[in-house]
Amino acid sequence: MASSNALQNDQQDNAAFRRIVLPLDGSPVAERALPYAEALARLMGAPLHLVRVTDPLRPGSPLANLLAFDAMTLDVWLEGERVAAREYLNHLQADLQPRQASVTVEHLDGPTADALLASTQPGDLLVMATHGRGGPARWFLGSTAEAVIRRATVPVFLVRADEAAPSQPRLGRVVVPVDGSEFAEEALPIARDLATRLGIPIHLITVIDVSGITSLDIAVAAISAESLEDNLIQLFTEAERDIAHACEQLGETRTQLTSDVLHGAPGLAIPNAVHPGDLIVMTTHGRSGPARWVLGSVAEAVVRRSTVPVLLMRVEEDR
DSSP: OOOOEEGGGOOOSSOSOSEEEEEEOSSHHHHTTHHHHHHHHHHHTOOEEEEEEEOTTSTTSTTTSGGGOOHHHHHHHHHHHHHHHHHHHHHHHHHHGGGOSOEEEEEEESOHHHHHHHHOOTTEEEEEEEBOOSSTTOOBOHHHHHHHHHHOSSOEEEEEOSSOOOSSOEEOEEEEEOOSSHHHHTTHHHHHHHHHHHTOOEEEEEEEOGGGSOHHHHHHHHHOHHHHHHHHHHHHHHHHHHHHHHHHHHOSOSSOEEEEEEESOHHHHHHHTOOTTEEEEEESOSSSSSSSOOTTSHHHHHHHHOSSOEEEEOOOTTO
């Protein structure tokens, strides 16, 4: 395996992403995604775009507390929030400019998720931190993050924020789950681009989901162990075929390519297979339903359980 490289140490032209967009709310949690956003902006040679939203409906606002609401109070509160947001963004911009080629800022009004989604453009990469509540192996996304993930039309890079982010994030592998479908393989070009720029391996994984063996198969297997073995061999052969097809789609690469066939439920097996320093790159849909960011999907299960960053790509429904 190639050794881990600091993201900051590599920068090339012809960026895969035109702009790195980082939503911030002034909290330490949101700022834990900043080192990754900075590093990706340098890596891609793309502008770093900082966004903060003044949301009149957020907890603590006069409008959210109907008992204390009146129009004048809301106007005063909103103006104070806007001034604070602009000062915060300007301070960050001044701090970042000496080490970033381009840093832009934007202040928006409105419901947070709606404003963020409306501000994104084709070619953007949205970098977000998520809460790490609920135990060491689960991310608590929160209403805003979940709304953004479900509705975003641009890739979303999610950073787990229950631990302090390193000042210089390091990645050792790009891990791509595949299942033989065109949908899952749409993650391959970005995975290849990132791995090439970083000089790190691509690790392809696929999962043999034993739930594909029906209760009838198990009943038959009770009579004939050979039947169950045949089913497992068939599933393993299909998994190897999926890996081989993904390798073909990647084509010639300048990075090391490794692969593995896992067993179990995909939403559990994938996050359990990663190592510190990995980045999971995957689409939001494979064989298991419409191309939406829905609760219960493999992608969401991976996001909630992963201990490493996850880059999610939405697949359009008409595909």
